[in-house]
Amino acid sequence: MPDSFLFGAILQALINGVISGTILAVPAIGFSAIFAVLNYPNFAIGALASVGAYGGLVANTVFGLPLEVSLLAAFATAAVAGIVVEWVAVRPLNQAGALMMAIASLAAAIVLENVIRFFWGNGLRGYDLPMLRDVQFGAIRVGPQQVKNFGISIAAMVALWAFLALTPLGRAMRAVADNADLARLRGVDPVRIAAVAVALGAGLAGMGGMLIGLDTSIDPLTGPRLVLSIFAAAVLGGLGSIPGAVVGALVIGMAEELTVLLIAPSYRSVVGFVVILAVLTVRPAGLFGARA
Template identity: 75%
Template sequence: MIEALLQALINGVIAGTILAVPALGFTAIFAVLNYPNFAIGALATVGAYAGWAGNTALGLPMVAALALAFAATAVAGLAVQWVAVKPLESAGALMMAIASLAAGLVLENALRFTFGNDLRGYDLPLLRDWRFGEFRVGPQQVQNFALALAAMALLWAFLRYSRTGRAMRAVADNRDLALLRGVDPVRVAAVTVAVGAGLAGMGGMLIGLDTSVDPLVGNRLILSIFAAAVLGGLGSIPGAVAGAIAIGVAEELAVLAFNPAYRLVVGFVVILAVLTLRPAGLFGARAS
């Protein structure tokens, strides 16, 4: 029992770290644009397919395919923002969220029409799991874990050291003061959407690398992404990471006690508990 518990913790930390990548994208968009972008799940699917096409059709290695997934999803995210969401900006955050959800459904069905419902796999060598006593870890899990950490490190460096990243942080902290200091809100919004969508695409590809790619990859992720963001505190970058790891561990532990089909219930329970007991989340609504 102890071995199974520790194995679940290892798997949960790895899964949560990967989940943190799209959760960061969701949180960044919320922090700067002040609405929950529910197209993030469909954008993760776009990234999974873009990375798969780059790997299988173009022969790209994983890092290059991941960069392609980021770029393709950034473009798709901007298209969703400009076509579906921005025209409803004056109607408020709720209408923008609904528009993003509708756009996500359109994207999912467009992918289903283009690629069909068949499962797609990346062109990867089959490798045996690494065993450490009673525990085992897949080489692909370790690679995905490392790529997720690298993506988060790059995001941290971008937000901390680049002029655009600092502008994004300024808008997230105090929009009015940032505008008074000459920050261009249109440019910052566009960069934020591109980065947030790109991170979602990278997350979708990382999930696809460990499982397979189909039109519902992102649909299965969206609840966990939202739960991670709510748990950490909507708008909080460190909160999104902590929340994602907590959700990953909780889902893996739930599998020990219940049928694996019920693992998604964890997201509902977390959202309900956080909104009831601590609506601001663990790190506060605007901590960053």
């Protein structure tokens, strides 16, 4: 009996980890896309996730829009905020180097977090969702909203792949990420591509923030609480690698859920620190990153 209970608990944690990791992959891809094109870690990604979550909240609860449309509103709100942050706070420090740009993005994240607090306070807020019973398979429980969020995350990743692989703008973005100087010689405008990368990355972060909020609730720290996990997923997969961000997010998601079986949930963020330290020590380039 204890063995079957332990097996059920591990299986439940793995299922939860795959679902949470797939959702985490959405903002992690956004983080990696920005890094691949602009070559600096945008630590405002967590605050942008919160901005998107609240943008979706307004669309859903104030204007009464369905969740699918509200997710597009979350994407658009975070994309606009991301471009503003890039052009106002980060780009003026372009000549100062990646470190100063990263610090500027961190400062912008604090500003965004407090703007959210100013308008919505610190309390928890929820979306207008129907009350649905969990689906149960023996000892395994899966929420219908979890399944829907999982499907939306997969659809977002497929749409991103199609954009990068099949559209001229997506191919130009990949060219800049591979070799900015060569892309410039081929007539690609790096400034326009940088704006596209920031809008896309920030929009994905906003969508990810709302997807997480749909399963629980949101507050101004919804996104900032994700920053370490997003960064750990990107580092594990290889900074700038979109497939790596997906794999890294799945590993982080499952590791965090399995860790809860051993220690208190409040310590699950330790997983991110351990992963970052291990990867930087053993393979600094990450699983899919190119060695310098």
